[in-house]
Amino acid sequence: MSRLTASMCGLALTSAALINPAMAQEDPAKKTQTAKTFWGVSTEKLEYRYSDSDEELAVIEGDAYYGTDELKFRWLFEGEWEEAHNAWETLENQFVAQVPVDDFWDAKAGIRVDTPEGPDRVYGVLGLTGLAPYWFEIDTNLYVSDEGDASADFEAEYELLITNYWILSATFESLLAFSEDTEIGVGQGLNSTEVGLRLSYDVIGRSFSPYVGVVHERKYGDTADLARDSGGSTEDWFAVVGARLSF
Amino acid sequence: MKKRMLAALFGGLVSMAVTAAEYDISVDRVQIDTGDFVKEGIGYNGASPGPILRFKEGEEVTINVTNNLDEMTSIHWHGLILPFEQDGVPGISFPGIKPGETFTYQFPIVQAGTYWFHSHSGFQEPNGAYGAIVIEPEGREPFRYDREYVVQLTDKHPHSGDRIMRNLKMSADYYNRQQQTVGDFFAESGEKGFMAALQDRMMWGDMRMMKADIEDVQGFTGLINGKGPEQNWTGLFEPGERIRLRFINSSAMTYFDVRIPGLEMTVVQADGNNVQPVNVDEFRIGVAETYDVIVRIKDEKAYTIFAESMGRSGYARGTLAPEEGMTAEVPELREAPLLTMADMAGHMDHGGMDHGDMSSDDMADMNRDDTGGDDMAGMDHSAMGHGSMDEGDGASMPEDPFYAKGSGLVPTASNGGKFLSYADLKAQNPLYEHREATREIELRLTGNMERYEWSINGIKYEDADPIVLQYGERVRFKFVNETMMTHPMHLHGMWSILDVGEGKWNPLKHVISVAPATTVYMETEVDAPGEWAFHCHLSYHAASGMFRKIVVEGGPDSTVAEGKQNGTPGGES
Amino acid sequence: MNQILKNALLPAMLLAISSGTYAAGEHGGHHGSDSVGEPGKAENVSRTIDVTMMDNYYEPESISVKPGETIRFRVSNEGALVHEFNIGTAEMHEAHQEEMQMMVEHGVLKGDHIDREMMEMDMGNGHSMKHDDPNSVLMEPGETREIIWTFAEATDLEFACNVPGHYQAGMYGDIDFE
Numbered sequence: 002m003s004r005l006t007a008s009m010c011g012l013a014l015t016s017a018a019l020i021n022p023a024m025a026q027e028d029p030a031k032k033t034q035t036a037k038t039f040w041g042v043s044t045e046k047l048e049y050r051y052s053d054s055d056e057e058l059a060v061i062e063g064d065a066y067y068g069t070d071e072l073k074f075r076w077l078f079e080g081e082w083e084e085a086h087n088a089w090e091t092l093e094n095q096f097v098a099q100v101p102v103d104d105f106w107d108a109k110a111g112i113r114v115d116t117p118e119g120p121d122r123v124y125g126v127l128g129l130t131g132l133a134p135y136w137f138e139i140d141t142n143l144y145v146s147d148e149g150d151a152s153a154d155f156e157a158e159y160e161l162l163i164t165n166y167w168i169l170s171a172t173f174e175s176l177l178a179f180s181e182d183t184e185i186g187v188g189q190g191l192n193s194t195e196v197g198l199r200l201s202y203d204v205i206g207r208s209f210s211p212y213v214g215v216v217h218e219r220k221y222g223d224t225a226d227l228a229r230d231s232g233g234s235t236e237d238w239f240a241v242v243g244a245r246l247s248f
Numbered sequence: 249m250k251k252r253m254l255a256a257l258f259g260g261l262v263s264m265a266v267t268a269a270e271y272d273i274s275v276d277r278v279q280i281d282t283g284d285f286v287k288e289g290i291g292y293n294g295a296s297p298g299p300i301l302r303f304k305e306g307e308e309v310t311i312n313v314t315n316n317l318d319e320m321t322s323i324h325w326h327g328l329i330l331p332f333e334q335d336g337v338p339g340i341s342f343p344g345i346k347p348g349e350t351f352t353y354q355f356p357i358v359q360a361g362t363y364w365f366h367s368h369s370g371f372q373e374p375n376g377a378y379g380a381i382v383i384e385p386e387g388r389e390p391f392r393y394d395r396e397y398v399v400q401l402t403d404k405h406p407h408s409g410d411r412i413m414r415n416l417k418m419s420a421d422y423y424n425r426q427q428q429t430v431g432d433f434f435a436e437s438g439e440k441g442f443m444a445a446l447q448d449r450m451m452w453g454d455m456r457m458m459k460a461d462i463e464d465v466q467g468f469t470g471l472i473n474g475k476g477p478e479q480n481w482t483g484l485f486e487p488g489e490r491i492r493l494r495f496i497n498s499s500a501m502t503y504f505d506v507r508i509p510g511l512e513m514t515v516v517q518a519d520g521n522n523v524q525p526v527n528v529d530e531f532r533i534g535v536a537e538t539y540d541v542i543v544r545i546k547d548e549k550a551y552t553i554f555a556e557s558m559g560r561s562g563y564a565r566g567t568l569a570p571e572e573g574m575t576a577e578v579p580e581l582r583e584a585p586l587l588t589m590a591d592m593a594g595h596m597d598h599g600g601m602d603h604g605d606m607s608s609d610d611m612a613d614m615n616r617d618d619t620g621g622d623d624m625a626g627m628d629h630s631a632m633g634h635g636s637m638d639e640g641d642g643a644s645m646p647e648d649p650f651y652a653k654g655s656g657l658v659p660t661a662s663n664g665g666k667f668l669s670y671a672d673l674k675a676q677n678p679l680y681e682h683r684e685a686t687r688e689i690e691l692r693l694t695g696n697m698e699r700y701e702w703s704i705n706g707i708k709y710e711d712a713d714p715i716v717l718q719y720g721e722r723v724r725f726k727f728v729n730e731t732m733m734t735h736p737m738h739l740h741g742m743w744s745i746l747d748v749g750e751g752k753w754n755p756l757k758h759v760i761s762v763a764p765a766t767t768v769y770m771e772t773e774v775d776a777p778g779e780w781a782f783h784c785h786l787s788y789h790a791a792s793g794m795f796r797k798i799v800v801e802g803g804p805d806s807t808v809a810e811g812k813q814n815g816t817p818g819g820e821s
Numbered sequence: 822m823n824q825i826l827k828n829a830l831l832p833a834m835l836l837a838i839s840s841g842t843y844a845a846g847e848h849g850g851h852h853g854s855d856s857v858g859e860p861g862k863a864e865n866v867s868r869t870i871d872v873t874m875m876d877n878y879y880e881p882e883s884i885s886v887k888p889g890e891t892i893r894f895r896v897s898n899e900g901a902l903v904h905e906f907n908i909g910t911a912e913m914h915e916a917h918q919e920e921m922q923m924m925v926e927h928g929v930l931k932g933d934h935i936d937r938e939m940m941e942m943d944m945g946n947g948h949s950m951k952h953d954d955p956n957s958v959l960m961e962p963g964e965t966r967e968i969i970w971t972f973a974e975a976t977d978l979e980f981a982c983n984v985p986g987h988y989q990a991g992m993y994g995d996i997d998f999e
Contacts, residue, residue: 028797030339030781031710033320033369036410036791041418070417070701070708070792104696105456132698135453165425206407206467207415207422247418390877392991490991514989524902524932525877525986542990674932676876677901753932 040067041248048243050216054234057084060243066099073099075109080117088118095126106131113144120184123147136160151179152187163200168210172197181223186231188223195219201245210245267307273298274314275321275345275367280376282469283476285406289376290317290367297474297498298365298379300398305360305386311353313345320344320369323353324740325381326536327363327520327758330355332778335740337368340779340797344369360385361520362494362538364400371409374500374787378402382494383520390676391516391525393492393542397483401495401533401555401564403468403502404476412465412500413788420700423467426460426561426584456698457595459586461732462657463559464700464788465501470555470564480575481566487548491568492516494540497533500787503558503734503761505532505659506539508551508568509579513541515668519757521743522676529665532558534736534761536785539668543568550574558657558734560584582662587732587764590654594730594765652765657734671748673755679743680773682752685724689715693762693784693794695731701792702731702784708793715782715796717774719803724771729762735789736761739798741780745771759785777803857909857978860955861891861971869893874960876900877982877992885997888974896958897965902933904992905982907957908970914981914988917957921983924952930984933962959984972998 044063051057059082066075077095082088097111109128115121128142138158145151154176161169176192199214216239220228225235278291292298303309315321322344324336334355338344345351360383367377380398405412415422428449437445452459475481485491493513497504507513507530515526517540525542533539533555545551550569557563560581567575646658650670661667695702704712717723725744727737736759737744743756747769754771762768777800784794867890873880874896886892896906907917924930929939940951952959958966972978975998982992 028339028714029343030337030797033338033344034340034781034783034790034795035709035793036370036413037710039414039417041414043418070699101699105698132456134456135450136456162427162429164429164431165427207419388875388878390875390990392878512989514986516986516990525990527986527989544989750932 037069038067039069041065043245043247045245046243047246048212048241050239050241052234053238056234056237058082058090058239059084060241063246068099071100073107075099075111086118090117091115092117097126097128099130102129103131105133109142115185122182122185133157146182148182148184149180150182150187152192153177153179166203168201168203170197170199170201170212172199178224183227186224186227188225188227190223191221192224193218193220197241199241199243207245208247212241212243212245214241215239216241267304268310269303269307270310270312271301272312272314273323274316275323275377276316278376280404280474281476281479282404282471283478284469287404287406290321290372291376292379295474296376296378297400297402298377300380300382301365303357303381303383305357305383308354308356312350313353314350315345315347318347320346321367321372321377322369323365323377324368325353325355325363325365326738327361327538328355328381329358329741329743329776332741332776332780335780337740337781340781357383359383359520361517361522362398362496362540363520364496364498364536364538366498368781371413371500371787371791373498374405374409374412376404378498380494380496390522391492391514391542392490394489395485396492396494398473398494398496399481399483399553399566400473401497401499401504401506402471402474403465403499403557403562404471405465405468405500407467409500409787413791416464416700416788417792420464420698421458421461423465424458424460424463425466426463426559427458428460451589455592455596457592457732459588459656460559460584461587461697462585463502463557463561464733464786466559466561468502468557468562470502470504470557470562472553472555472564472566475566477563477565477578482572482574483566483568484572485545485568485570487546487570490542490544492540492542493553494538495533496538497535499535501535502562503532503534503736504555504564505530505558506553506555507531507662508543508553509576509663510551511543511545512665513543515539515541515672516676518673518755519759521679521756523755524674524676524753526668526672527666528668528672529661529663530659531668532659534734534759534785536736536738536759537757537761550576552576552578554579556581558585558659579662585656588654588656590652591656591732591764593652594728595732650761650766650768651763655763655765657763670746670761673746673748673757674750674753675755678752678754679756680745682754683722685771686721688724688726690726690728691737693727693729693731693735693737695733695789695794697732700788702789702794704794704796709783709795709797710793712796714779714799716799716801717772719774719777719800721774722771723774724769727760727762727768727770729764729766729768732764733786733789734761734763735794736785737782738785739772739780739782741776741778741798742772742774742800745773747771774800775803776800856973856976857913857956858970858972861893861969863893863969865891865971866893866969867891869895872896872906872980874898874900874904874906874982876902877904877987877990879906879980879982879992879994881994883995883997884980885999886972887999888972891969891971894968894970895965896960896968898960898962901962903930903935903959903961903984904987905957905959905984906968906980907983908968908978908980908996909956910977911979914979914983914993917983918985918988922985925985935959935961972996 042065046060046062048060062079064077066073068074075097080092081090083090093115095113097109099107099109102108107130111126113124113126124144124146126142130140133139140156143153156174158172174195178187181189195218197216199212201210201212203210218237220235228235273292276294278296280287280289280296289296313323322336322338332341334353335341363381365379366373380400469476472481512527519538548570550567553566555564646660648658648669651658659667692705694706738759744760745754746757748754760770780798782796782798783790898904929936978996979993981988
């Protein structure tokens, strides 16, 4: 008798467990009372750069996303337009799916398509993005190209609030290759670093924030050699002026 | 708008005359002019706020709501006790009102006092779809007044509700313009030394939490009855009169600290229910709460009604004056409060966080006293010392049992006088016989500030089962706020009896505000069958998941078949 | 008011409560107890006025008397809360409310209950929180009591309940002189 009761309870529990997800779908208020999908478009950088060697660049870096708390699809884009050559020196587009893995961290996976002047590359991307202690925004990715070369990048940003509208943001980016890909000017080891300091002012909410700043770019090792060989510079200081946009 | 008629109804052995009243409300696109900006919004009968609906206790009301929008709408009668099909929550009470459709609400008025109504669809409420309800009691009020005004507060924002939600999801601090700056850091190091200031910053930075995280959505204009500070809503009076002010906080997100410099206020009602009168100089009104106060004005001069937001990022202002055009001084906003480690205590214990390099002594201090509600006020709020973190503040810290000990949010009256506390609220005339609760349900208020995700017991509404209650039971809800935000929790359809430690005198409310790192108890006599909504009344918290459906099984005329619902009994535990 | 200040004030307040001839008599200023009148004798009573205490109002809300008249007030508390019936000027009531506030803060007065034992308690210096002034009665729900009062010359008088908040909520009435 008690056995029967127990097995009936078990059955009831199992069926409840099975039905519950279905029931969860059935509560129509979950649709009417919650906001589920979101989108956003922003450009972290939209700037004009003028180097100490009179080089002129237009730089854009931003992203657009659509998704839920649990899953976002993100398109990240980055490009450097070189005034002298009238060409994209770099142009990359990433399409990634992003999921939370921790209170503060998201994992990303997807593809990256580079279509600058010169040879194209397609990469598989695995990345991690989030907020580290002490308010450092971190973004780091591992790439494997269609040529079989692996590389990684690391970006960190810290925003210092001079006031609640004047913001000084410090950025650090570095690129690292595990094997060389001379065709696109990549040597093995640490490729390059970019350090930037930008002072912005929020003019319209956080949707339009013009800024001025300085950027220091440097290439290392074989990558620097490859750059020198093709007549490029290995170290540049830029004055930058631009705006952060967000919709 | 209002067609009153007398209908004689004969029922059973007794014949009784029931007044019936009929109202027509249209839901319209409107322009909202705050004085600071003009914004397209949603209103009722062509205006935002909508009309004041005046009901009479004991009557049967019929309200025809016509949807002139091109989207679904609904009206929820906030705080009213009514059949659940009339409660106006799309997906729970009814399907909602389609564009072009007229929906007829019909329900008896079984209570008196000050309430309000608002849309429960999308972000129509923050976009302007709200109005006031005043219910005249059958008997005499337990207080006297010569005239009355509704003072309906809101936090009108230049952005639409959808945009605000989206921006908060993009960046939780999108609207926070009170963050600690470099200047603040130097001011702080001037006060308590560079190392101490640095250590403090490091501690908060380590947790990735902000002291200044009190108001999620700043940049609003505070309105009183639809008028911005410059437009100065004015209520007229004759010197010597007693005036009843019916304060309603219809904000999407903003708590207000309300005062009328030069006048003492006597609080006589909270959330529509009469309370034993309390004289105060100032009170804090949580989102969706109402407080009725009486002021007696002897002098022939103007007085400012000043409602500062809890985080001091904005204010609403109105005037009481003997004649139109007279004004009184408008005070400056006081300095913005900052959260302390005490407000973080709930989060630290349960958030599963890495506590970094904080010393073990600090941690020992932060352990919450979780032994249960054995203390007088029925609370077991954080018993945290603030030791090395808030040196010098300790002795002079104001206290209120409904805030964590050492909390930065404890309010003080600007004139040094009496600030209303929940602990002061005692029912004037208890509605229910006092009895032991039949069971307790713990609801942890949880969230992820950085992602702007809000939940109950760590589960968002979309992933949650309903909370199932049995008709006839008295449930004791234990709210444990593990976040650093204050949450005004609103139960539809049944009264929330706030445990202030006064037994049968515990007051009846419809919104229970739970401060960071505190535990607050409320009890509910489960006397309303059907399905009800239960949620944080901060619009963007509710919409991001701090919401539950409550199912009451059994009871008379139950339209919810037993067994049809699959939530676990008690739901959350 | 912070705890320290409150504690410091307590003895002072007790002194005020128990040493005044009439509740708040000391604070009445020029509307002193003389113009308020004085406890009357049963043989002088010209009529009886029934006053009902409700939550939180009186029935009736005004009474009229003649200068020099002695009246028996038969006061019954039909409310659910503790109420007071106190004859005095508005200023006297205001002062008395502060004293009653102390009684609430020290737990002597609770919604529907008066802790008479605590009220009688000797606070160690011969003072207590007694509330036994002849111009006033403090009553629990269900109680009925009488005050015999001889009014003096016409002056602005009110009967009032000084339980904190009650006066402000409107629990007072005018005493009109015919």
